[in-house]
Amino acid sequence: MIQLYTSTTPNGRKISIALEELGLAYQVERIDLQAEEQFTDAFLALNPNHKIPVLVDDGQAIWESGAILLHLGEKYDSAGTILPKDPTKRMEAIQYAFFQTGGVGPNLGRFGAAVRKEGDKNQEMIEIFGGEMDRLMGVLDRILADGDRDYLCGEYSIGDIMHFPWLRIAQNLGVDWITSRPRIVAWLDRIAERPAVERGMAVPE
Ligand SMILES: N[C@@H](CCC(=O)N[C@@H](CS)C(=O)NCC(=O)O)C(=O)O
Incomplete structure (x- = not known):
C-alpha cells in the first residue's frame, strides 16, 4: 500500500508524476499547508522537517522528493521508465x-x-x-x-x-x-x- 502526502505545489507533483509513470496504485493524503497541517503531531511523526511530499510505502515513511523518486525507481522501475538501466x-x-x-x-x-x-x-x-x-x-x-x-x-x-x-x-x-x-x-x-x-x-x- 502506497500513500502520498502531498499538496498543490511542485515538490508534491514530482512524486505523483513518477507514480503515474510507473502505473502504481496510491492513496492521496492532501495536506493543507495554509492551514499548517504539516505541523500536526501526526504529520511530524512522518516528516520531522514538516514538508510535503512524504511517501509511505509498506509502512516506511520517506521524505525529500529526490530520495522518494530514487526509492520508486529502485523498487518498482524494472523497465527503466524513470531510472535508466544503463x-x-x-x-x-x-x-x-x-x-x-x-x-x-x-x-x-x-x-x-x-x-x-x-x-x-x-x-x-x-x-x-x-x-x-x-x-x-x-x-x-x-x-x-x-x-x-x-x-x-x-x-x-x-x-x-x-x-x-x-x-x-x-x-x-x-x-x-x-x-x-x-x-x-x-x-x-x-x-x-x-x-x-x-x-x-x-x-x-
Ligand atoms: N527539499 C524538499 C522540499 C520540500 C518543500 O519545500 N515542500 C514545501 C511545499 S512545495 C512544504 O511542504 N512547505 C511547508 C513548510 O515548509 O512548512 C523536497 O524536495 O522534498
Missing part, C-alpha cells in the same frame, strides 16, 4: 536530481517568495535569485545542447521529473530566463506532452 545514464539521472534539489528548487522557491511580496528589499531578492536562476538555466541549456539531447541524461528520467513542475510554473509566468531559451522551452513542452505527466500534475485534485 549504469552511466542512471548515475547521470541521479546527478540531475541532486542538481535540482541543490539549485533550481531553493532558488526558484525564494524567487517566487520575493515576487509575491512587495518593497525594495524584495526587489533586491528578485534580482539575486532571478540572476541565479538565469545562470542555472544556462547550465541546463548547455547540457541539453550537448549531443542535442531530448532529456537531461539523454533519456527521460527522474532528473527531468525533478525539474519539470518547478520550471513549468516559471515558464507559465513568462520569465525571460526560460522564454529566451528555445531548447529549455522545447524540453519542458516535450515533458508536458507525456500522459503520465498530465495526470500527475492534476494531483491532488
